[in-house]
Amino acid sequence: MRTKPKPTRLDRVFARLDREPERPAHISVPTTSRHRIVLLGATLAFYAAIVWAIVITSWLVRLDWQVMFFRPYQQWAEIHAFVDYYVVLGQRGPTAVMVAAWLGWRSWRQHTLRPLLALGVSLLLLNVTVGAAKIGMGRLGPHYATTVGSNEMWLGGDIFPSGHTANAVVTWGILAYLASTPRARRWLSALSAVTSLGVGLSTVYLGTHWLSDVLLGWAAGLLILLALPWFEPLIARSEAWIFDLRDRWRERRTGVVTVPAAPVEAPVLLKPCPVGAEDEAAAREAATAARSPRTTLHPPVYLAPGPHTARAERTPVTPVGSRRPPHTDRVARGAPQTARPLTGG
Secondary structure (H helix, E strand, O other), X not given: OOOOOOOOHHHHHHHHHHOOOXXXXXXXXXXXXXXXXXXXXXXXXXXXXXXXXXXXXXXXXXXHHHHHHHXXXXXXXXXXXHHHHHHHHHOHHHHHHHHHHHHHHHHHHHOOOHHHHHHHHHHHHHHHHHHHHHHHHOOOOHHHOOOOOOOOOOOOOOOOOOHHHHHHHHHHHHHHHOOOOHHHHHHHHHHHHHXXXXXXXXXXXXXXXXXXXXHHHHHHHHHHHHHHHHHHHHHHHHHHHHHHHHHHHHHHHHOOOXXXXXXXXXXXXXXXXXXXXXXXXXXXHHHHHHHOOOOOOOOOOOOOOOOOXXXXXXXXXXOOOOOOOOOOOOOOOOOOOOOOOOOOO
């Protein structure tokens, strides 16, 4: 007795995704609208203004030093324990795991890989852009500052912009970006903005970041979310490539070739032919049929031509004459019989 192999967990996941291989129609993909482009330009200008204010050691640097000397962690020591836990909402590892778990469940329910791919692209952009800015500007944090009143730039630090703030903006803002309805997108946008701003102020409270670091980190994370629609074609191609790779792997494993469905031909609209042009139209149809021959399906020979009618609608027909086959040696009833010839002697 031959038994079928028991499907693995990965097979069940693929079977779940195969139930609806296309994205649901009610989920809209954000586009590069005019409003988004204007907001992107304004955020980029704000980013450049913060950097320029720190480079020239403006009033923003003096504000950073005043907040540092104020020592908020000593002024409000009773909330120190809560802030230590709250700042975890900006750490990349824990937040990425939590958001990836939620988006993985959404991918399972919606039968698409777009949520997880969008999260991966946003985190990749975050690491590249914020990491490059940190290394390029090399600003020291409050705990490692060397000269009072200086901007502490290009001294080998990695504090500017705030990674906690930028990570909170991206990881929690991606939930608003992938929301299914406009109302959910508005509520999640406000919630992610408040959460990320609270994470940034928590780092200022703990003395690990300057106030200007938080402002720049908030702008850096917002730039990534605003620029994410430009990467939607890449996300769609990556999703199609992953599904194609899955199909080829399954074919090699099971030996069953997946044949794509044949495309449905568009219906041919027949236009009325003017009087006097029947011969020309017939010639064109014959030339078209010669170029692209098609198989014509004929009805079976046992079917009668014409429209089909029900048995109750048919007119009863009574046969005329006898139903028996004719015989030459049989005489009909009532006919005079002829004398048989006598034989014998």
